[in-house]
Structures are given as C-alpha cells and as structure tokens.
Amino acid sequence: MHSVEQSLSDSTWVHFTSSYLLEDDGQLRLVGVDIGGTFTDLVLYDENKGVMEVAKLLSRRGEETEVVLDALNGLNLEIASIDRITHGTTVGTNTLLEKTGARIALLTTAGFRDVLEIGRTQRLVPQSLFNSKFVRPRPLVPRSRRLEVKERILADGSVQQPVCAEEISNFVGRLKEMEIEAVAVCYLNSYANGGNERRTAELLFQAMPELYVSLSHQVVPEYKEFERFSTAVTNSYLGPKIREYVAALEDRLKDVGYRGSLFVMASNGGMIDAERAAAFPVQTILSGPAGGVVGSVALARELGLDHLITCDMGGTSTDVCLVRNGQPVVARDNTVGHLPLKTSQLQINTVGAGGGSIAWKDEDGALHVGPKSAGSKPGPACYGLGGSEPTVTDANLVLSRLSRSTLLAGKILLQPVLAEKSLATLAESVGIGSAAAMARGIIDIAVAKMVSSIREISVERGFDPREHTLVAYGGAGPLHAALIAARLSMERIVVPIFPGNFSAVGLLMADPTFDSVRTHFVRMDDACAYALDAVFEEIASAPAAQLRNAGFEKERRFRSVDIRYVGQAFELTIPAGEGPGWLERLAIDFHRHYKARYGHCHSDEPIEIAHLRIRVTGEVEKPRWLRHPEVERTLGGALIEERDVYFREQISACPIYARDQLPSGQRFSGPAVIEEYGSATLVPPEWEASQDSKGHLHLIRAEA
C-alpha cells in the first residue's frame, strides 16, 4: 500500500506525443498550462516539430511554479523558443474557498462599514431554508478592520466631502499596527466619481509604497455598493498571493530562458497579461474551467456549430456552460463561496458530481451521489489506496465501461474486486440485488444531477437543449456524455481531441480580452448618440492601453449597453453597433431581446440606459492541425479487445477501440468503448460514432 502511495506522489511526468500533423510548417510554439487541484495539465503546440503534445502531472499545492517548470523541462525543447505561455490556475478559487488570503483592511465611507456584512440581508446559501442553525458566511474583513473615512460623494458624482489627508495618514499607523497586507478602498457612489478613492490611494502609497490596494471603482466601475465593495475586498484578499505567485512564475520562466510574455486565463473567457492578473486577481476566479469553454468555442467555429453545451466532468465536480451563436453566455452577478462577485464571468454552472463522487445512503434510506468526493487520496475504492466507499468511477469499472487494465497516472492498476465489494455493501443496505444494478443506479443518479444542471442553464433560460451539441471533456465527461444527451433528447455529441487535457488545449485559443464599463444613466428619449460615442471612446482608452501593454497592436472593439424599462432595477445587456442610427436600432433590439427573454415587451414604455460596456480584444495566432494522413488505418486495426460491457440491464459483447488508431471519417455503430490516455468514450447501442480528420470524435444518435 505504502509503495503505491509513494509512486503516486512522486509520479511526475507523463508524456504523450500525438500523431497530429500541423497544417502550417511555421515556427510557432505555444504552451498551455492548466493547474487544477489534482492534476497539472500541459499542452505544447509545436510547428517546428510538427506535433501537439500533452502531459499530466500531479499538482503540488504551494509549489505550483515548480510543477510548471517540471512540466516544461520534460518537454525536451528549448524554452527560449516558446512564443507564448498561457496559464489557467485555480490558485484564486482555492484561496477564496479555503480562506487563505491576505490580512486585509477596508477603508469605507463613514456610516457604512457594515454594508459588507449586512448586504441585502440574504442568506445566499442554498438549502438554508428551515435551518434554524444557519450561520451566515462572514465577510473577508472583520468589523474591527473596517475603518471609516469622513468623505462623501453624492449620487450625481458631486463631492459633498473630500478626503482629508490628515485623516488618512492617521490610519497609516493603524494599518501598520494591524499588520495589514492589503487594503480595499470602497466609497459610496465612487462609480460616479472615483476621485476620493484615488486620492486615498495616493496618500496610502506615499506612506506604504508596498501596500496592495484595490479601489472599488476600478475593480467594478458599476453602481450597487454591496456587490462592488464585496468584489473589491475579494480582490485585495487575493491580491498579495496572486501577485507573488505570478511574479514568481514569471521570474522562474525568465530564469530558464523564456523570452515571451506570461498570459493568464481570465474568467471572462479571454486571456490577460500577468500584470493585469496581479492587479485584478478577482478576474481569474474561473481561470481553470474557462479554458475548456474557450476551446469548445474554437472547436465550434472550426466545425461550423452555433449552439453548444459544454460538459467538463472531472473528479469532484462537473462544469457546464451554454454557448449560443458561438458566444459563451456571460454572467455579471456571481457568487463564489457565497460572496457576491460582480465581474464578467462565463456562466459556468457547477454540480458536485464527478468521477470520484461518493454514493451513500442517508438515515431516511435515500440514495445520494456526492457532493463528497474521494479525491485522489484515498480515491475511489478501486484505486486500492484505502478508499472503501463506492464512487462513480467504481460503478463504471464494475460495468466494464472502464477498462480493467486502466492505469491511473500511468502507474496504478485499477482493482475491480475492490470496486465490486464497495458497491455490493451499499447495494445490500438499500435492498438492491447486485453490484452491477447498484452501479447502474449510481450512474443514473449522477447523470440526473448533471441533467438538472444543464436544464438550469438551458431550458430554464428559454433555450432548448435539442438545438445544441454537447461537447464532452474532462476525464469522465466522454464516459457519461451519451447518457446525459439521451436524457435531454440531444442528438449530437463532440468529444474533442485530448478530452482529459482539453482545458489546457483551450488555453491556446484564448484571445487577449479587456473589458471596461461605466454606469451612465440616461433615458433613451434624452440620449444622444454622439455623446454616448464620446463616453464609449473614453471608457475604451484604458482597455485599449492594456491591450497594447500586453503586446498586441491590432484591436477589435465590442460595444454593448445595459438597458431597462424606467422603474426597473435590473437590465438587459444589448450589443450596440456603431455609425448612424445605432441608438435607434439599440432601442428596437432591446424590446426584441426583452420579448425573447420574458415573453412580452412594452414597446411604448420609456426605457433608460444604465451602463455602457466595452470589450477590447486582440487576436492571437491559433493552432491548426490535421491527423497524420499517410498512416493507413482501419477500424479492425483500432480494435484493442472485445469485452462484456453493461448497457441498461444487458451485457453486450462490445468492441473496445484505441482512439489514436481509429480511421478518419468512418462511421461505426455502438455499442463501443473508445479508449485513450486520460479518458474513455462510451458509445451506447443507439449511437453511432466517427472520428473526423482533425481527430475530434462525433457521436450521433442513430434513430435521429
């Protein structure tokens, strides 16, 4: 037992050279590194060698920089020749969920230090109704470190009371005394005039040049103080750690010869430069899962698909996201760890069911799957590392959907006997006849949860899942995709190349993206297109400079406007065009969008503008590849074995194929299992599968 654990923890380098031939024989070398809680995935796109390669390493908490270097060293190439490294990280999310951020203080308007704690009096935690012992999550900064500043900006931006330099310098002593590492400056109405916040920052920097400071109007230039303050405080809470982390990574990369820039995946689906990530770490909260969605969007473009549902099923959870017309849906009112975060984020829904999720029976006899996960230690029962509770992975192994000769991290042989034992124990306690029936049940329940989660982002928002293609990745995604799709009557599935590393692949596709917004109230009747154009121009200057700063000359701008009926408190974001008549078209579009979303509109009611938004993007060179054409492949040649696999109540003799040996363009019917490093795709009897010339796997429901 001990030796196995040993080998897990010192497992460092798994290296697979793919058979992908690159379309261009250029010199481009790109690297994507995705650091997750359990694994660090790396992908190299190398036109010089003409290959794409992936690698998977165990993550080491606190030693992320070293893991990245280990991965790069294993690539066996000159680091100086890498053109771009894009990095996805869960450091921010973990810091927030584990509450290991900086010791921070808040400077806020006198009379309002409790805004952060009172919020809008909501619990903001699901399943809290009827819980008389509910404990509301505490703010990241305790009350005694929330300092009140005598200043006041009014709603129209006028200064009722300026900041007094003497008062701020008096606070400096207290900040030092309290050993504060970072400060958030959050004043009321700073969205309308950030002058007092900026002045405060100047005064703080004069006295404490090393201090990490977030200004609420810079983190979120929008109204609604609770969400803005909470986001700015979170930014400061993450700031010192992320700043240090990014700087260390940059330095080490430079040490080993990397000459390019380090980019970080942002929650909005674009990448940002390291400097910006350090200044606005709150924008990296979804850095991990965003990569896969961006990769899916690129895939959709390549395959000519408009509407997708992405499904990234990992060890502990499953992330789903809706893509409409090639654009992932973006949300602005988010919560992380039950704290509001008002940043642009891909609208990714997470459900606590993944391959490692544990199945269990509660005291009323009801069966559950997750949210508790066996993680990588002790892992599912079949790992033989001491786990005894049955997991989704154990269920798949017992049904022979996973190969009994699967090697975990290339080293550990899965043990079906242990999986069976764990399932049989649970089966007996809930009165189910066999381990196999139990296994099907566990998978049914896990699938039902994912189906619910997908319904939330599709049906419940007025989108029919049948219009969408399911893009399945993550280690466990391709194994469950057809089961999920069938429950939603979806007919098409794509399993992209390297599904187990697809989030890292997606990092290569991310364009530099910088957002800016300004709260700007004006009734449509009083609005003037030229005046609004001028405001747009103004708010575009910062993101445009950021883009240039990140090394990109060419830019594209996307304008949008948040609009509502007068008297409403929430807005719809409507894309805004340019040139003559854009404002008139905008008003028409608003009514149209409103009707599409809510089933009715009031075209004669007055409407008003609340926010102007601009997104400035650059464009990176993206990888292009083909499968190796000269190799003659046949379906028979791809056959690894035939084995008995459970589908529904039946056992079918089922061909098992090696994905990298599959011929291109040849359709074959289920049942089949397609195996590859890091994942396996299940093709149930009603489905047909084929692999395209780029290596993506397509599943189509046969009766469709």
Add this chain to the structure above:
Amino acid sequence: MIESPSRQFDPITLEVLNESFVAIVREMRASMVRTAYSSIIYEGHDFSCVLVDGRGQLVAMAEDNPVHIFPVPMEVGEMLEKFEADIHPGDVFLHNDPYTGGTHLNDVAMIAPLFDGGEMTIYPAVRAHWGDVGGTTPGSISGKNTEIFHDGIRIPVLKVIERGDLNQAVVDILFHNMRVPDERRGDFYAMLATCHTAHQRLRELAGQYDWPTLVQAKQRLINRSETSMRRRISGVPDGEYVFEHFMDHAGHSLDPIRIRAQMVISGDGLRVDFRGTDPQVKGAYNVGPAIAPSAVFAVIKAFLDPKGPVNHGAFRPLEIVTEPGSLLSAHYPASCAGSMEVSHAVVTALIGVAGQIAPDAVTGDLKGTSNHFYIGGNNPLTDEAFLFYEYPAGGTGGFAEEDGNNATRNFTEGDFSSIQSVEVIEHAYPLQIKSLELRRDSGGVGFRRGGLGLRRIIKVLSKNALLSISSDKNIIPPFGVFGGGPGHTNQFVVLREEQALMPSDTPGKVAGFPLEWGDCVVMETSGGGGFGDPLEREPVLVEADVREGYVSPEEARVEYGVHLVGGKVDKEKTHICRQDLKSSRLRLPLIQVGILRDRGSRRLCSMNPNTANDLGLEAGALVELKGNLCAPLRAWIEVVQNHPEGQLGLDALGMAILQEGTGGSVVIRPLFVGAFG
C-alpha cells in the same frame, strides 16, 4: 396510513423521479420570473410554485416562501369540495380568499389539474403576489384596514378556465377591480404559462416512466417524509406544553394581542391547539385557517427534521387546531392585510412551545414581522410620484452552537433581499442614506448572543412625503431562551431639527405620517434573542464582541460581567463581577392565586405594592419571568394591596406555562418598568 414497505420499488428510480419533480418546480419558477409583469414577482420573487396530488398533498417544492406553499392543500380541498365531480381536463381555478385557505388577498393562487393519468394524480399550483388587488390603498395592504373590503377583491375558488375556455366575465370583473389592470393581466397569463409548462414536463416524464410509476414514486416520497417526521416526533417524550405570545397591538389601541399555543406530543403524533388565542381583531391583524398550520410546520420542520425533503408526508403527523372566529381563523368580514405579522407571531409562539421539546434545536426569537416600510411622495427632480418600499430583516436568534446572524432573513422566510442598495436608492428616489449600520448591543445577551439588527437613517429630500409602516415587536421584544436576554425591538423614529418624533401613537403602525424636507427617518430592526446565560459566555468571546463593536464595554460589564482592561479580559475582576451579578438577580418565590382578570389580553402577575416599590416596578409594568423552561413568560404587573410580600402571584394557567407551582421561583427581568401607553 403508511403503505406496506414490502412492495418493491427501485430506489434509484425513486431518487431520479424525486430530482425530476423538483426540477419541474424549478423550471416553473424560472418560467414565472421570465414572464411575469410585476417587479415584485420577477425581481422580488414573491411567488411560489408547487406540485400537488389529487388530494392536494404537496409532492414537491423548491426553496420557496413556506407561507405561500403550505396553504395550497387547503385551497385544493376547497376546490374538491366545491366542485366535486365537476372538475374536467382543461379546467383552471383561481383563489385568494383568506377564510378558505388563502393568505392575504394579494396572493392569488392558480390550480391547474391534469387528468393524463386517468384521474387527477400530479399537477401544478402557483401562488403569486399581485401588486394590487383593489381595496382602499394602492398596493392593497395597509395596517389600518379594518374589514376585508379594504384589502381588495376576494376570489372564492372558481373556474377561470373551463375545459380550455377562458371565462371572460370572471377575468373582466377581476381586472376592472384592480389598479394597473394590464400588469395584473400579464401576471395572470404568466401563471397560466407556468402551469402549462408543468403539464408539459409531467407528460414528458410520464412518457419516460408511465403514470402509475410516477404516482407510486410520489406516494413513496410522501411516505418517506412522513416516516422521517414521525420517527423524530417519537424521539420526543410524550407531554403537554403551553406558551403564550403577545403581539404589540392591533393598531387602534395599545392592548396586546394574545396567541396561545398548546402542544401535545403523543407517540409519533404532534398536536398544536391554538384555542385561547384572542378573537379576531378590529384591525388588519387576522388570518384565515391556513396560516397557523404553515407557521407551525416551518418551526417543527426546522427544529425536528431540517434536512428531510419537504412534501406532504412531513405534515401528516401534525394536527393543528384553531378556533373559528379567533384571529387565527377569522370570519368575514375581518381584514387579513396584516397576515404576515400574524404569521410571524405564530412562529414566535411555536419557538416558545416547541423549544420545550427540542431544546437542542431552539434559537432565540426572531424579528416577528415583515417590517413593511413605505415612503411615498413626489420626486422634485422628476416631478413624478415615487414609492419607496422595504421590509428590512433583523438579527436572528442565538442557538446552542453559535451566535445569531446579523440582519439576515430568518429560517422560516424565503431568501428575498429585504433592503435596497444605497446607491440605487440615492439614484432613484429623493432620499439620501446617512448611514447603514449594525445596532450595537441590539442582539439579546446570552451564552450565544442574538444577531444584531440594523439601523438605517434616511434623509428625505422631498416636501410632502408620507411615511407608512406595518410592523410588530416595537413594544414587546424578541425573547431570549434558556436565560438569554431579549433582542432590542424594531423602532421607527423621525428626526426633525434634532428632535426625535414618534410618527404615531401606536408604535409600529403608522399610516401616512407627513414628512418634511430634511427629516431623517431612523429605521431600526430588532436583534435576535439570546441563548443561555450571558454570565456563562466565554469571556474571550465577549472581548472579541467589544473589539468588533458588536457589544459595548458597558454591556460587557453590566450584562456579561466581563471586565476589560486595555481591551483584554481581566479574569479576576470578571470572576467577581459575574458572582455579584448572579447573586443580585431578581428571583422571587411564586404563589398561585385565583384567576387574574385580564386587562385587554394582558397576562397579569400580582405583587404587593411594597415589593413592586422595592423592585422599582410600577403597576402595568411589563416583565419577563424566566423559569427553567426554554422561553420566558411575558406578564404585566398587577399591584394588589393584600398580596403576600416578596412573592409573585400567578394564576393556574400562568403556573402551567412555567410548569411551576407555589413554592417554585422565577427570575424577573423588567422590560418596561413603567406602564406603557
């Protein structure tokens, strides 16, 4: 009756169908938000969706407002009784009548039976708060209503759609009697669309499994919840418990309103009998028969079985008795506009009585009201009318493990946002918020402290604005439990040129108080009740409370007996101080006296004039009496000349509530030393 467990049913199908039923309810909710016209629905989420079975038993709900959901079975019962065999595919019913299962008239229920399984098996119901249903004032709710006609138009259960055909006459009459009829019509069609969505999803589900499977699953889920609840009730010893809670008043005098709850546990069943509660009041603070059971359920569920799924099974072991003609089962023509306040009061009464059977689960008392708060007038900047409406939350009660939450929606309420953003208010209304803070010391003291209420100071920048409030626990505060202290009351004061004005002579009930430009309205919400003896709170927690500013150094010393030097606990002084405080508590021996006649519903306790004088209490003073039970008994001092000195007289019922008799003793804590009002 529990179905024989021998019948095999695949437990996995059961879990998948359970998930599916709840998913249908969630989709109904999403449909309402997407299609409703009133902002109180699509922004305030003041609506609820549910699936019921042929007998009106709840099959599935989401995290909706309990007070919306639990009356549904009674309404379905009314529908079944009234229409019997005359219910057909395509029929849709409307209802809002409080006397037959509704809440307040604004909450309109739609019930849409589905016959696809051959008979009515599983079908949807929706209840939504319509912004206006006619009546005296815009919005229909006012604390000063005195009869149901002031509340709006009353809809007995009726068919609004018959076999798929809309009854235009019904719809016309309804919308002709409501303000902003277009919006009402929009909400009506949103509810209809939501019911249709549920029908479609149920049909799809039946297509995958067939109706008998759905029906069987439904039944097993209900049975499972029943078994779960019964098992928990069985774990409680049999016995009888009684408690009285007093609401401040009904808005027209200062006489309190009595709610009496007697709980009987017998085996795996639980009965709550509200007989002895005051007759219906001439004011807005009455409810129909559906409200008390909802409030009872919320507390019992939370105290005994908080994690179990919510469906009808959990109700079955509970029997609720209310007396017709009492304010908990009011008759025509009583106004029910203040139904939420009554609902909160029943929750408080239940905490008092159920805390005795579930001492590990109990919490200090809650804010006891919705705190409806309106400022209406003219906006000088836009020259348009404005109406600012909030219903601010207070602190929640402390419990064995943790302090209460500061200014947070409580465990019996849906998770709506109860206050607006300061910046939204300052942008949209002629109002400036001077501060939004927690009220230091407002949480009830205790081993675990009650959560703090909030204080908001609102400066009015409009001439001729009017202030209206409907609130309770402005006089009688939320109680602490097991020796914990009360939270501070809800309070509403107007500051005018540095003078504090009471906006009405009936605290908490304000109808149209005229505000002047520059007035500052101080809105303060209650703290939660404390849990346990404050002298047993770990001194280091008191130190932290003082450091964080939740508790003042004075309160730390006077109530917690904690001495701080340079912000740190002085152990020795604290020890002495705590001993002194403990020995100086006002403990009086009890003596049972004959029936003390009520003074306007007040529970009286009697004492000799000299004793009263020694204790600094006047006749009519409000005190709380703490025995060994969970919650304190509130009583008013009756001074009796020939009373034995140094003893406190209580009549038989008073003794029964405290489970004490002559020879026992109680600790007295004065709430108002003088007579109030």
